[in-house]
Amino acid sequence: MSSSLTAAETIARAAREAYEASQLLDPQERDLALFKIRDLLLERKQEILEANQKDLDAAQPLVASGKLSSSLFSRLSLQSPSKFDTLLTGITDVAALPCPTDQVTYARELDEDLELYRVTCPIGVLLVIFEARPEVVVNIAALALKSGNAAILKPGRESAHTTSILSSLIQQALSSTPFPSTFIQTVSTRDEISALLSQDRYIDLVMPRGGAALVRSIKDQTKIPVMGHADGLCHLYLDESAVKEKAERIVVDSKLNYPAACNSLETLLVHSSLLSTLWPSLSLHLLANNITLICDPPTLSSIPSNSSPHLLLASTPETYHTEHLSPTLSVMVVGSLSEAIKHINSHSSHHTDTIVTEDEKNVSVFTKGVDSAGVFVNASTRFSDGFRYGFGTEVGISTGKTHARGPVGLDGLCIYKYLVRSKAEGGHTAGEFQQEGGKKLVHKVIEATKAPF
């Protein structure tokens, strides 16, 4: 344990030192380094694909024995030409994004020759834990580099051969840049993560991607701020005024477009007035789409007899706390919009919740009343995504209430610092502003996008 801790401290401290050393570099160096990484990965494509084949060979028996899903297996593969190209394009896409740091977000003249600038800057050292998708190593490394953050990466173990060579090539590419090669480091075991989680002196932010159990276990183990989401328990509320075709389209898309995603629908709330109108035909439509419905007594008893009784189940209170991640939908009746909002605020994972309505007043009440990262109107929960929002890419999705919420782009990897500079002959003291009849702070807006020093 103590030697593992020491190893973790060495890694974390190296990341911190790499971060601090990098602060003096021109931000353009980050883009140049991204191109060097891209070039080296392209040059060594054959080795990368061979390593990837080893991961695939090792995973094959796991798929056969049902220990690994075929969708995880397909995500593990870099073998198709388009997948490798996408990995490379991902790097140049990130390089092409606007620089998120060194931007002035608040500037004031405090006194003659005394100026204040709030300037965006990297957070520092990131620890990112993610699933077994080899291209994510490259993607996260690119985002960290672009935002000026040093990073320690822990990819899923099923991708170990691939991520190991990708990581060493990234470090090799960095060694031909002004960045220390320890700017991006990769660790491979859970023990290392446990030890790193105590390095709050050196690590500023932990971003776990993956299952709810992983995220909760990490939050329990560390004092470092954690950004991410444990669950994606998204709701759709069918308002009294909902119309049929819209409801059908949005419910089916929210549930079936990609059931394993965190922004997929899990619970459908049906206004009681719809039990005898819209709900019977909607329920048949959902069953016809092979969606299993777990219903409370009122919604269950309002479903017409049909050919899919095997897709109908009775709910328990636990049903409405369950993230199915499969073509299964929890259904319950609510008596009012206000009851729907109360249910959502107490059961949602605060990821994304949507209303289907034609009522303008209810649009306003729902968007104000629901306390979630994404609050949607007549749109599928599946739109909750950094790429769809126009961020170019996303580091993860946060359901926390501080720093960043919802899909997190490069901005979420930045914070700011306040620069104050005096150009007065004798500098500036606070005392000058505290004397009777003394100077007063002026707080005059300075229009600037960059600090002039």
Place this chain on the structure above:
Amino acid sequence: MSSSLTAAETIARAAREAYEASQLLDPQERDLALFKIRDLLLERKQEILEANQKDLDAAQPLVASGKLSSSLFSRLSLQSPSKFDTLLTGITDVAALPCPTDQVTYARELDEDLELYRVTCPIGVLLVIFEARPEVVVNIAALALKSGNAAILKPGRESAHTTSILSSLIQQALSSTPFPSTFIQTVSTRDEISALLSQDRYIDLVMPRGGAALVRSIKDQTKIPVMGHADGLCHLYLDESAVKEKAERIVVDSKLNYPAACNSLETLLVHSSLLSTLWPSLSLHLLANNITLICDPPTLSSIPSNSSPHLLLASTPETYHTEHLSPTLSVMVVGSLSEAIKHINSHSSHHTDTIVTEDEKNVSVFTKGVDSAGVFVNASTRFSDGFRYGFGTEVGISTGKTHARGPVGLDGLCIYKYLVRSKAEGGHTAGEFQQEGGKKLVHKVIEATKAPF
């Protein structure tokens, strides 16, 4: 213990419910509620001052026996007419600030009739722990209300009589507004705080103000995000190019303007070239100002013999990790700017650090290289303050690296949510954008400061 936990859960849940209920109110109601609070406090001034006198009477023996400092005692008092007026003006000043919520910070047309708005909103439920200054109860309640956050307040116990009546008057005023009176609650014991720190289901952010020990103990006890600063260990680096009068003014102001403040100077770093030039006269100037100097051997041996040998001490490594909060200054020599930055980054509390220099290149290196909330040039560390920065007021000062950094104004009490709305005939599904030859997201900028629903 278990009954205390239950009480805490009741308080925390009431705060959450009050917060959720308040989300449907027009933000202007917050200002109206602030005026009602102000009016009631004015009406009941006599009772408040009587309660305050009880606190003062109870504190008097503590001051006499040295258990309470006279500066804390004077902060406890509301008896001078100007102090009570300031308390009332504080409320109207906060009401006059721009509304920090319901502001659009990002808006895009994603497709025809599909729009995305990122809108600022309150964080939710705040738990604020602070010192025994009665006006702070009113100030924090006003900031919470203005930003739409429900709050649970824990004032220092020496102010218990005053804060108890202030809190009950605030609740009484709220009961004549659309806000639930539980929107602002006050607790009075440490046990209640411990129990509240486990209510992460209901409380979104903890803000401890006060000593380093308090802040650390709170961070150790909770999974709720904590915003604040444990220490204020600020540095001043005297660059090779520093000139005498500027150095004297800024060092003396940074150290003596208010030694007990977190933004006061604690460590002076002296470039080695100054040991035979600027330092000898500067050291005499500091001694003449009754500043105790705790020096390393090079700076100590370069001080000319003088009349204040009792103000000179030899440093140990611990000296440079010490927040004196008194007219005492740690001093050490550094061989270069880069050494100064390394020392600051590893010893600073990352609150505020300043350089005194005439060298433009060193301005750039220092402001880029120092990783602190405030990085200053030729200005006193004492400028690091929300009022001086032009925020009108501050909730606290954060030395964390996420959410808010430095002095925190109303913005630091807000986060945002993403609203997506379709006005298309059939609503919007993600699937429409995934078909071969299907629609493409357009991400066209929408110029809007308010969401149109």
